[in-house]
Amino acid sequence: MWLFLSTEILLFGVLFVGFGLCQAKWPEEFKEAHHHLDKRLGAFNTIVLLVSSFTMVMAVWSASKSKQKQLITYLIITILCAVAFLGVKYFEYEHKIHDGLLPGQFFTYLPNTDPMAKGQSVFFAFYFMMTGLHGFHILGGIGVLCWVLKDSIKGRFDASYYTPVDLVGLYWHIVDLIWIYLFPLMYLIS
Amino acid sequence: MSAQAHAHAHDEAHGHGGFTYYLVILLALLFLTVVTVGASYFDFGSANLVIAVFIASIKASLVALFFMHLKDDKPINGILLVSCFMFLGLLLTFCLLDVDNRNPDTPSNKAKFTPQGPPSMGVNQTATDKLPPPNKGTAPAGEGHGDTRPPSAH
Numbered sequence: 001m002w003l004f005l006s007t008e009i010l011l012f013g014v015l016f017v018g019f020g021l022c023q024a025k026w027p028e029e030f031k032e033a034h035h036h037l038d039k040r041l042g043a044f045n046t047i048v049l050l051v052s053s054f055t056m057v058m059a060v061w062s063a064s065k066s067k068q069k070q071l072i073t074y075l076i077i078t079i080l081c082a083v084a085f086l087g088v089k090y091f092e093y094e095h096k097i098h099d100g101l102l103p104g105q106f107f108t109y110l111p112n113t114d115p116m117a118k119g120q121s122v123f124f125a126f127y128f129m130m131t132g133l134h135g136f137h138i139l140g141g142i143g144v145l146c147w148v149l150k151d152s153i154k155g156r157f158d159a160s161y162y163t164p165v166d167l168v169g170l171y172w173h174i175v176d177l178i179w180i181y182l183f184p185l186m187y188l189i190s
Numbered sequence: 191m192s193a194q195a196h197a198h199a200h201d202e203a204h205g206h207g208g209f210t211y212y213l214v215i216l217l218a219l220l221f222l223t224v225v226t227v228g229a230s231y232f233d234f235g236s237a238n239l240v241i242a243v244f245i246a247s248i249k250a251s252l253v254a255l256f257f258m259h260l261k262d263d264k265p266i267n268g269i270l271l272v273s274c275f276m277f278l279g280l281l282l283t284f285c286l287l288d289v290d291n292r293n294p295d296t297p298s299n300k301a302k303f304t305p306q307g308p309p310s311m312g313v314n315q316t317a318t319d320k321l322p323p324p325n326k327g328t329a330p331a332g333e334g335h336g337d338t339r340p341p342s343a344h
Contacts, residue, residue, distance in 0.1 A: 002267040006274040013278040017285055024289045043227050047220060054216040057257045061207045173258045180249045184242035188230035 001167050005174045008137075012130070012178050016185065019126045022119075029119025034186065036101055037127070038092060042187035045088050046179065052081030053176040060169040063162035068155060071165070075149045078172070082142045089135055096124070103128055130182060137175045144168045206262060215256045222249050 023030045059074035100108030103125030110117040148168050151157065157165055226245040234241060255261045260268045 002270045006270050009271070009274045010278065013274075014281070017278070017282050020282060021285055021289060024286070039227065039230070043223065046223050050216060050219045050223065053219075053253060053257055054212055057212050058209065061212070064207070170258055173253050176257075177250050177253050180253065181243075181246050184226050184230070184246050188226065189239055189242055 001170055005170060008174055008178070012133070012182075015126070015130050015133070016181065019130070019185070022122050022126065026119025026122060029116050030123045032116060033101075033120040033123035033127075034189070036096065036099070037187045038095075039187050041088055041092055042183050045085050046183045048081050048085050048088070049176045049179050052078045052085070053173055055081065056169050056172045060162070060165050063152070063157045063165040064159055066158040068152065068158070071152050071157065072149065075145060075152060079142055079145050079149065082138050082145065086135060086138055086142075089131065093128075127186060130186070134175070134178060134182060137178070141168075141172050141175055144171065212256070215252055219249055219252055222252075 055074045055077040059071050059078060062068075062070035062074060096102070100106075101120075101124050102108070103121050107117065107121035107124065110120065145168060148157075148165055151164065222245050226242055229241055229245070230238075254268075254271060260271070
C-alpha cells in the first residue's frame with residue numbers, strides 16, 4: 001500500500017516540479033493568473049478535506065474498536081465531505097470556464113497577441129491538470145469509501161479484521177496530503 | 191444492519207487514538223491552515239514560498255504521523271515516504287539549478303545577464319532593452335536606433 005502511495009506522491013510531485021519550472025519562466029503571468037483563483041473557496045475546501053481526514057481516521061479507529069455504528073456514521077460524514085469538496089470545485093471550474101480561463105487554444109480571457117496570454121494559459125493548464133487529477137482521486141476515493149461503507153453496513157469489519165477500512169483511510173489521507181501542498185502553491189503563492 | 195450493530199459503548203478510549211486525540215491533530219491542522227492563509231496576505235518577498243512550503247510540510251507530517259499512523263507503524267513505511275520526498279527534492283533541485291544557470295530568457299535570470307535595469311517581463315524585450323545607449327533624448331521622435339521594436343515607424 002505504501003508503495004502505491006509513494007507512486008501517487010511521485011505522480012503529483014513531478015507535476016509540482018513542472019509547475020515550478022514554468023513559474024520560473026513566466027513569473028509575472030503566473031502571478032497575474034493566480035489572482036483568478038478564489039482563496040476563500042480554496043481555504044474552505046482545505047478545511048472540508050481536513051475534517052474529512054479526521055472523520056476518516058475516526059472511522060478506522062471505530063473499526064479497530066468494533067464500534068460498528070460509529071464506523072458507519074464516520075464513513076458517511078467522510079463521503080459527504082468529499083461530495084462537498086467536489087461541489088465547490090464544480091463552482092470554481094464553472095466560473096473559470098465562463099471567464100475563458102482554459103488552457104491552450106481554449107484560453108480566451110486574453111487575446112492571442114497579448115504577451116501575457118501564453119504564460120497564463122500555461123498556468124491554467126497546470127491548474128486544471130493538477131486539481132483535475134486530484135478531483136479524480138477524490139472521485140475514486142468516494143467510490144472506495146462507498147464500497148467500504150456497504151461492507152460496514154453488512155457488519156464485515158470489527159477489531160479482528162478491518163484492513164480495507166485501514167487502506168481506504170491511508171488512500172484518503174494521501175489525497176488530503178496532496179491537497180495540503182496543492183492549495184498554498186496554487187492559490188496562495190504569488 | 192440491526193443485528194450487527196452491537197455498539198460497545200463501554201469501550202473507552204485508551205492508548206493511542208480516540209476522539210480527543212485526533213481532534214487535537216485536526217485543530218492543529220486547521221490552525222496551520224489559518225496561518226498559511228493569513229501569511230498569504232503579507233508579502234515576505236522570496237520567503238513567501240519557503241513559508242508556505244514549510245507550513246504545508248508540517249501539516250503533511252501531522253497527517254502522515256498521526257492520521258496515517260506512521261508514528262506507530264513499521265519503519266519501512268516511513269522510510270518509503272520520506273525517500274519519496276527526498277527524490278522529489280533531488281529532481282526539483284537539479285531542475286531549478288538548470289533554470290538558474292542556463293536560460294537567459296528566464297525573467298528571473300535577466301538581471302544576471304543584463305546588469306542594467308530591473309528584470310522586465312516579455313521574452314523578446316531583452317534585446318531592445320539593451321540596445322539604446324544612454325543618449326536617448328531623441329528616442330521618442332521615431333528615428334529609432336535600428337532596433338526592431340516599432341514596425342510602423344519604418
